Amino acid sequence: MSCAPVRHVDDRERRARLARRHAVHPSHRVQDTVAATRAMTVLHATEAATVHLAVHARTEGTGPADVDRALYEERSVVKQLAMRRTLFVFPRDLLPAALGSASARVAAEQRRVIARDVEAQAVADDGAAWLEAAGGAVLRHLAERGPLPARQLREDLPELAGTTTYGLGKSYGGTAPLAPRVLTWLGAQGLVVRGANSGHWRLSRPTWTLTTDWLGGAVEPLPAEEGYAELVRRWLRTFGPGTVEDVQWWLGSTKTAARAALSAVGAVPVGLDGGSTGWLLPDDVDPVADVEPWAALLPTLDPTTMGWRGREFYLDPALTTYLFDTNGNAGTTAWWGGRLVGAWVQDEDGAVRVVLAPGADPGAEARAALEVEARRLTRWLDGVRISNVYSSQLMKGAALP
Structure with a gap:
């Protein structure tokens, strides 16, 4: 990666880029849910209402029902656990990149942590074997029964029985069932997906569905390096310029992976206010004009x-x-x-x-x-x-x- 900045991008220009690229300036709003999602690379979905509110902020005339239609009928955008073990809404064509990189990293970590906790809490002697059996039971049951909420899966499958304790000696301590963690692990692998929402749009009440059923076929993950590169390419188009630390944080990756992805997309350095170095795509280095206050x-x-x-x-x-x-x-x-x-x-x-x-x-x-x-x-x-x-x-x- 080159270290000599090609030019300086001051904070004022960074705010102008934000206004235009993020579709938050009233004159730069976009048409629909898919366009709003693409503008942002992904939408945060940890809180269910955020998806609908984020689309509203970037569109005109797009109501909650329109967002639900894109999510659950057209399935042009999909909820997927990925960067920083966070739930996002992805455009469908970005799923292979996430599943091979950020989601795969989360799945590997969840496998290790769940297996460890299963053994530590004496749920089973072999935590990895318990997890494989529980995950397999979920996949077989969904194949036979179709989409089901988490509660129904817990009631139907003895393989999901078990709890773990957390926060020992702390005010926030307690016990939690293992079943949701198994679903999280399967979701990070791209084997199951949060399908139709059974509650109001502001609430998260998903029915869990086999990904092959929901999307009409399997999603083939990209190799990790290619996946990270594609995520960073989209991120730079939306958020650039950003520092290596910004990219690493957003990806939830190592700094080595962030640097490799920036190099893979040919990112070029620019100077930022405060003396740090930011990165832009090589075809995106021209200055961006200011915008009216918004x-x-x-x-x-x-x-x-x-x-x-x-x-x-x-x-x-x-x-x-x-x-x-x-x-x-x-x-x-x-x-x-x-x-x-x-x-x-x-x-x-x-x-x-x-x-x-x-x-x-x-x-x-x-x-x-x-x-x-x-x-x-x-x-x-x-x-x-x-x-x-x-x-x-x-x-x-x-x-x-």
């Missing part, structure tokens, strides 16, 4: 907010504790001109209200634009109230009774 309200764990490890170009470090939890997970966010300025919450009737972070008042024009977005989101939600597992300090402090 406002956006993004959901918890939105892929824009969670796209980089280094966030200083869009986040004042003094606001981090208000908008992110101690693990770096973002709650809802309010944006003005490519910078984070606050969060949003809802009242009892579902109306959206913007809450500015302390010291982050961006002025009257910004407040008015954010209010327009709040009204737009309120209309779209139509009285539906969103619950958030990952609520930031600012959201909790502004929570309405």
Whole structure:
């Protein structure tokens, strides 16, 4: 990899790239769920509502039913556990890359950890054999019965019996069934997939389905190096420029794998504000023009907010504790001109209200634009109230009774 920067990309240009590439600027919104997913490479899906809200923020006239149609009828986008053991929504054509690289890494780690815990908790003497038997039972049962929720699988299959304890001596400690972890392992391998959702779109109530049934055939994983390279190619198109550390963090990989992927796609270095080196695709080094000021309200764990490890170009470090939890997970966010300025919450009737972070008042024009977005989101939600597992300090402090 070359080390001499081809030019400098300042923070202002990085924010302009974000506005255009991420479809968050009102004049750059895209057509539908698939286009919104492609714009972001993938969408975060840890919280079910994030998928629908992230699509809404990047489209006009795309309702929850349209997102559900893409997920569960057309199946043009698919939920898959991948980078950092996180659930994402992928465009279908990106699945082979993920399954051969990031997902495979998660599957290998889950196999090791589950087998270890099975033995440590005396569920079985041979944890690896127990896991293979449990996974095989799930696959055979789904082949015979068709899609089933996790609870039904647990009731039907004695092979899934067993619990593990966690957090010994801690306030958050307890016991947890092993069955969901088996499903996680199978999903990371691409053998099963979260199929139709049996609950409201804001909730995760998946029926587990054989991937071959859901997608009409097996998905052939790419070799790991090719898979990582394709993921990084898409990531750079969406998030570039980014540092090696950004790529490594987003992939959940080793730094060696991140560097190899950047080299494989021919990434070229650029200077960044603060003195670090970022990387761009070789056909994407031309300067990007600035955009008019813009406002956006993004959901918890939105892929824009969670796209980089280094966030200083869009986040004042003094606001981090208000908008992110101690693990770096973002709650809802309010944006003005490519910078984070606050969060949003809802009242009892579902109306959206913007809450500015302390010291982050961006002025009257910004407040008015954010209010327009709040009204737009309120209309779209139509009285539906969103619950958030990952609520930031600012959201909790502004929570309405």
